[in-house]
Amino acid sequence: MRLKHKKALVTGASGGIGRAIALQLAREGCWVGVHYFDKEEEAKQVQTEIENQGGKAYLFQADLSEVAQAKSIATAAWEAMQGIDYLVNNAGISYKKHFLDVDEADVDAFMDVNFKGTFFLSQTLAHLMIRHQIEGSIYTITSVNALRPGLGLSTYGATKGALETLMKGVAMELAPHQIRVNTIALGAFETDITAPVWQNPTLLKEVNDGIPMGRFGQPYEAAAVIVDLLSSGSYLTGASITLDGGLLLMRGYGKPNLYDTEK
Known part of the structure; x- marks a missing residue:
């Protein structure tokens, strides 16, 4: 119960890594605000699981691609929970698309959710x-693609890279208020977003061969690191923690091919 009497808001907490973070925070005694976009039933299941373990959870719906909603969820969560100590920016979108096929709608989608939504929610809180x-403390989930581009992930990686730079600046500016700001750059984790890879034996082997630990990470492993840092990282700010099983230590996987001009 290292976080007893603390309160946290976790975005994108209806499934995957966000769900694991919410559950782990609750196990440590933290009250948890569970944000979701459109998966209300899954969010309610997270809330029920927390409450069945004796914890306290609140549900908050918001479309973080809308700046007004990103701001309003911060104030709504603050009022409902009577304050917030921790913000975990986990919500985001990710999909692959060749640079030459990316259009304005793609750029807007990545920027609106991954960057602008995170920006204004963090600022308001x-x-x-x-x-x-x-x-308090603000942790933002980014990606190894923010540090090293991946094929078809240049636009996605750019928005995550922007968060890496943003949060380092925010850490400096909020330090006089003793608010700690850090990022967690995740590698390959087994979630719904990565299911097309880990459910395909051929693709799974290709990715795993590029990871020194030889496997995908599990959501609970990311949650454990974040909760440990929240409970003990009183002097940690402006840091980027890479959690990738050693992926960035190797050359990675995949080889770029000529663009198909006939498609």
């Missing part, structure tokens, strides 16, 4: 933390 003198 930081204002509240400062106003109420909360020495």
